[in-house]
Amino acid sequence: MSQLVLDKLKARFGAAILATHSDFGDDTALVEPAQWKAISTFLREDPDLDFDLPVDLCGVDYPSRGAAGRTEVVMHLYSIGKKHRIRLKARVGDEDMDGAELESVTSIWPGMNWLERETWDMSGVRFVGHPDLRRILMYPEFEGHALQKTYPADRIQPLVPYRTEEEAGVPLEKQAPFGPDEGMAFGRTANNISRAEVD
């Protein structure tokens, strides 16, 4: 679409822009996590760029990347005035999600507040400087982060103790919805990637 945004970013931040592409017309920049907030501020305040609409923020887990930045935080921005978009990515965290931190951009776009909470809740990326970083979808008692690939697919954490099998009269173990030779590609065993397999 418009190469302008990527050119301006590269001219301003140089080495902090690790890679760019415009595949399928979507301008994308992979950036240095340390510069996340500085780049966001620039995108918001530069009059030619003027990204005033925070569209989305989420985390994508790539366990195979290991120390190279396991979780990719993806941010989508749109400029209502200039009618252009950009996708910003930053890779954070090592194999154990240590150091998975980014500076919060809630002070730039207040709309990022809940999206950062969701990314923390689901992917376990901590946003430094966020005014109220609590879980937003899951309950406080929930352990772990459900969308990390290392979260076991069959692990549930009930808030209410389940009835015993005698009381319920039914088996309480989760039943596999499909047999091994039938059903859908998103069956539990297929998605249950363990760390051992990845490494």
Add this chain to the structure above:
Amino acid sequence: MGDVNRTLALDASEQGYATTRVDALLGWARKYSLFAYPFVTACCGMEFMALTSPRFDLARFGAEAPRFSPRQSDLLWVVGTISQRQAPVLKRIYEQMMAPKYVLAFGTCASSGGFYDNYTTVAGIDKIIPTDVYIPGCPPRPEAVMDGLMLLQDRIARNERRPGIVKPRFDPVQAASGLVQLRRSAKDPSEVLPAIQQEEAKTKALREGGS
């Protein structure tokens, strides 16, 4: 007066039918005065609206009056997916209801979690509260729900608390009658096995002929 009462009570207990009669009377009364508490959480609610509207007319079964206070209701409709986060709320609502209370699982999600096989969905409300009738379907048609209600009424009238499942309108075993069977079949399974096998063979032949 005291003597008269004592005599009557003795008579009744000796005859051995008084308790049964009262139970039957109570069951009959309860059956047609179900006050519903709709616990509607998901898309099945749309079908629930259709069900309670005049087209399907739940009033025919005496179960049309919703009570949005658990203390005034005796039938809990759990309509839709229950997440782990909602489970304490559902349990509390159930505990606040006054006995006798009945629970109806509306749709596949409430019955078994449906296709949600994940970290956040309760795989069936029977993990938390006792459930009387399960109505499968995603969502179930109003006819199926009315079958479920009639099944529940049947159970209330007979004072039976074993859980029941609404069967599909077409059941190979009951193909002869073509009606949904409200009472649990007393038949020996070996008696109906040939009929099932026959139906299976027919289905298999159809499938192979088609492909």
